[in-house]
């Protein structure tokens with residue numbers, strides 16, 4: 001089979017190699033074999049290739065943490081050959097390949113209303129958004145939700161989930177095209193961060209957009225200046241959810257500021273819920289399936305590329321040049 005492999009960590013353009021004659025992976029007793037129908041790229045895929053992610057799969061490994069697949073060998077899982085499923089792939093045998101391995105306990109039926117490319121993008125960003133906004137931040141109807149990198153992968157899902165929860169959503173995005181996309185995804189107002197190079201102007205624009213009370217919940221995949229600005233605009237009893245650091249800057253929280261303003265800085269590591277509280281992931285999966293069936297959430301796939309162009313997609317994603325989701329189809 002074909003598979004992208006990392007033999008030595010580095011940037012995607014140099015570290016990834018497409019091999020045509022890799023052996024199909026063999027599942028252990030806790031895994032099943034999936035034929036990959038589509039793999040949605042995630043920022044962590046780039047970090048994994050670079051060796052900068054919290055997990056470090058043994059070399060050589062195939063990245064691709066999220067997929068829509070078809071059961072090829074169900075083992076003892078109770079699934080049937082041909083079942084169409086979504087979920088996470090088990091590294092080192094990720095989904096940037098013709099076949100991948102997965103833990104069947106972390107797979108869900110692919111929503112029938114979504115085609116393969118959208119279904120591939122239905123798992124990580126929406127699960128992260130659901131657990132971040134509901135389990136961690138307790139977002140309530142009528143609250144204001146501020147979403148950074150709002151036209152990106154997790155950001156686009158957070159806009160839709162915020163609207164579905166009855167929140168007013170303010171987005172932040174880099175450049176007019178991303179602003180347009182975030183608006184189309186349902187954000188009530190969107191700030192172009194590039195239009196405010198001075199931090200105090202950025203903060204003033206956010207304050208105006210979020211209104212007098214400020215942002216009750218902030219969803220922050222960016223860190224750095226985005227986090228610093230969030231602390232200025234967060235509401236009394238607000239919650240800032242730390243989702244990631246795409247800016248490359250892991251901002252430090254000032255605990256004295258959190259104290260005097262009565263806000264919380266809430267960490268979010270969705271992946272840990274799969275082993276520590278799988279019931280939360282299952283509840284989120286049911287809620288998300290219902291929202292998809294109603295059409296309240298609908299993954300925004302901006303680009304579909306063939307397997308041999310995966311590096312192009314990953315490089316663009318790591319450089320902040322993509323919107324929504326980039327999906328690779330073998």
Ligand SMILES: NC(=O)c1ccc[n+]([C@@H]2O[C@H](COP(=O)([O-])OP(=O)(O)OC[C@H]3O[C@@H](n4cnc5c(N)ncnc54)[C@H](OP(=O)(O)O)[C@@H]3O)[C@@H](O)[C@H]2O)c1
Pocket residue numbers: 041042043044124125128148149150151152153154155172173174175178193221222242243244245246247248268269270271317318319320321322323324
């Ligand atoms: N906590 C969790 O459990 C969890 C789960 C999944 C993903 N994540 C994290 O969520 C983050 C977003 O992942 P994603 O796949 O959805 O990526 P993404 O948001 O589609 O892409 C990154 C976006 O970040 C913004 N950005 C700002 N400064 C940047 C910079 N210096 N370089 C690159 N991008 C920059 C850009 O949007 P603008 O130009 O519009 O600002 C860019 O489009 C990642 O850090 C990922 O690790 C966390």
